[in-house]
Amino acid sequence: MKIKALTANEAMAEAMRQINPDVVAAYPITPATEIVQHFASFVADGLVTTEFVPVESEHSAMSACIGAAAAGARVMTSTASQGLALMHEVLYIAAALRLPIVICEINRALSAPINIHCDHSDTFGARDSGWIQIYSEDSQEAYDSVIQAVKIAEEAFLPVMVTADGFILSHAMQRIEVLEDEEVKEFLGEPKTPYTVLDTDNPITVGPLDLQDYFFEHKRQEAEAMRLAPPIIEKVGKEFGERFGRYYGLVDPYRLEDAEVAVVVMGSTAGTAKEVVDKLREEGKPAGLLRMRVLRPLPLKEIVENLRDKKVIGVMDRAEGMSGFGGPLYTEIRSGLYDVPSHPPLYNYIYGLGGRDIKPEEIEEIFKELFDAAAGKEIPRVNYKGVRE
């Protein structure tokens, strides 16, 4: 183990170097460009044996990844925002063909207006594509999750995207514990792929026309694979913890057990919000936090277990779902709690769009409003935090 000062981009690129995939097909896009740059240097310096395909677009990046994975290779790429949106069509195909591809995704707002900074609208846009989604709180987790993602993908035969917040994590240097190359190699083992089009003695047809008589069954099987994914993610997170000391699950509860008011949050904001929870606890206020590490598959059981007995819940969304009903995480958590007979009231806080800073004081204000609501005060269901209006 080595201690290094790395940005999330550098940390994810370092993980890719250690994974040494068979094929990387990638295209540059802010704020994920550095991942591709660093990886290209690893290739140029002979530090990996990867076949690097510097494609002409993200659509072709994912298309080439699909071709390579269908040929039995271990395959990775990286992208952000518009790039992920351009991949949209083929993301669904990668998942439906059950190809274990891994994307290092840097969260960035979607146009328009064009903006290069962090929010989660890009990966929320890919929420229904059949990819497992893992969100990182810090660069250490981004690094650790990229390594776990390869194993998860190859056990579930589903593609995985690991995300880190644009600039906030991608460009900020943090202290990272980097594993030894051998440790990563041993943890992952040989690539496991579902099939190969390179076996010309046993030819297969991949991606046929599937009509009313079979399409539904195939989609049902894909849905079943996603349903069966949570224990795989947990198992890999546990195994990683046993080997390297850092354990990961589907969600990350923080001082939640005896909390009366909780916020639900994703990504780097969790770090800031945990500080606020500590401060409130010192003041004797029963505040807690639930960080969603995995959004797909939706950890329904964990949402219910962790939030069922809270008095009031605030869901912080770094995306606007344009549903007219609050942000996308809000509707997910709300739906998750529907089965709890007397479910707690939920309020939504949309914040930080296009990289707008979220300050500890603002999170404190959110908690204050939620405590007010717990005391019986009426507050709006959907709120925008930190916007001028």
Place this chain on the structure above:
Amino acid sequence: MPFDLKELSKEKDLFAPGHRACAGCGPAIVMRQIMAVAGKDTVVGFATGCMEVVSTIFPYTAWRVPYIHVAFENAAAVISGVEAAYKALKRKGKINKKINFIAIAGDGGTYDIGIQALSGALERGHNFLYVCYDNQAYMNTGIQRSGATPLGAHTTTSPAGDVIPGKVQWRKDLTEIVAAHGIPYAAQASPSHWNDLMEKVKKALETEGPAFINVLAPCPVGWYFSPERTIKIAKLAVDTLFWPLYEVENGKHRITYKPRKPKPVEEWLKEQGRFRHLFQEKNRWIIEEFQRQVNERWERLLRLEEASL
């Protein structure tokens, strides 16, 4: 060494019968001709289109070689990935045999929506052959105009109306666009001249690096002709100089078949219902313009060939 029909007929078709192509389908003939040369150690990457739809209706497949279809615009990108994986796995000693990589797409998937992925794959220099079966419109969705549709042709999105006489633009010269990438091998072929086509496929597959063949593939349904006339129509396209058979090898143009006495383009046009309206008096000028363009392009090709000597 020319191909021997008798010998070829003994080989099992790798594009198997039983697919759902229309009677007289030009592209289906092209598939068989390509696969007869390529052989079993071939991976085919396909774009969405007629031949994809008719050949792989689950749980059936007409492909006796490994086949992958992903989407419409990305056949070149997908085969790039397959080829990259092959290189990586070969380096690691996980695979040893020589495999051909062929991407196949129609004119919609090549001239239009797939041109970016094609251009990128050519520029990156993957070792693959890209075959465009050019039936000159989006036939799979019901005969819509494409960048390959010729001047004056009636399609469902360039209909011959009272005011506008079919498609008003000339087609893209895709073979030249591809050749301009400076790839080692680009060619144009027609199933009517099967030996020429198969020689080109052989040459393309022996080429180290990217190769491209644009094959004219008449469509009885979209061109409005009787299905037994497919090959005749393909031959007329060559004999009227509308579809010259040539190759560009390492930058050098060579016309592989020169009709001794070229026919007027009108003879090709009049065989097809999609051009019927051009024979009305008010539209005759389009035929003249068509002929002028064909002559001009043939002259240019002759000059390119001469410059290559």
